[in-house]
């Protein structure tokens with residue numbers, strides 16, 4: 001199975017990169033629709049709602065040629081322990097407004113919280129589903145045991161987590177669980193937030209706090225990445241393209257979210273999307289990714305080194 005391509009909208013708001021440009025964001029969304037991308041992923045916390053707003057307003061401009069039913073819109077709601085079901089419901093309605101739509105295709109709870117009862121919030125999402133305001137309920141960054149428990153309570157249709165040549169942890173438990181429960185897996189950071197596409201992040205960039213930049217990992221990983229860039233170029237692919245093609249063909253991945261910030265970055269990826277990697281390169285990537293994985297600290301459960 002080859003994954004569907006979705007556009008991640010995190011960078012379409014200030015806060016993601018210093019170099020935020022609204023006109024780049026608009027052009028990227030327009031280029032995505034024109035290249036046939038139909039799944040768009042955003043979140044309430046991206047630019048405090050500005051990403052949802054920009055995506056909603058731009059996608060609305062295509063309504064005549066690309067009606068709402070042809071699009072799949074996903075957003076995520078960030079939960080804090082004191083958020084009431086009523087407050088949660090009101091946030092959901094806010095997302096509908098910002099995205100200029102009467103229903104969402106997927107609404108994820110963005111991050112888990114330890115020892116927190118999510119069932120009242122899932123009941124809210126179920127009521128929206130029954131009212132036709134939501135098609136699918138999703139969980140993002142949740143560990144497998146919580147996903148399993150919550151899926152016994154209500155139908156979970158999507159799970160979203162990081163997955164890339166550099167981060168294959170979902171293969172241990174998460175992907176098998178999703179397969180066994182019939183849950184669609186949406187992969188984010190398939191370019192490892194750009195590390196698989198370019199030279200290392202500048203030191204002042206917040207991405208320097210990702211697990212890949214830990215002092216004990218950085219230099220050895222840097223060497224492996226240099227070799228990777230050379231290798232894939234001998235097959236006529238750029239590092240970003242090879243990383244995307246690998247993730248899109250990976251077993252159990254339903255959707256790959258690309259985080260392209262500019263139209264050029266997006267077209268660079270869509271131009272090869274759908275291609276199959278040569279078998280020899282696949283073998284190399286398998287070995288490369290396992291060696292990268294061995295460098296990463298086992299105790300980190302996510303690429304952001306985030307405790308929750």
Ligand SMILES: NC(=O)c1ccc[n+]([C@@H]2O[C@H](COP(=O)([O-])OP(=O)(O)OC[C@H]3O[C@@H](n4cnc5c(N)ncnc54)[C@H](OP(=O)(O)O)[C@@H]3O)[C@@H](O)[C@H]2O)c1
Nearest residue numbers: 008009010188189190191192193194197257259260265268
């Ligand atoms: N659920 C969650 O917690 C979560 C977490 C992360 C992401 N996501 C979702 O997944 C989406 C994608 O994630 P991501 O931003 O981590 O994705 P990514 O695709 O791994 O990284 C995006 C970065 O890669 C670089 N890039 C993209 N296309 C490129 C190209 N063709 N050539 C060279 N560099 C390229 C850019 O870096 P530069 O900016 O340096 O140019 C861009 O900012 C997000 O927008 C969001 O919707 C969800």
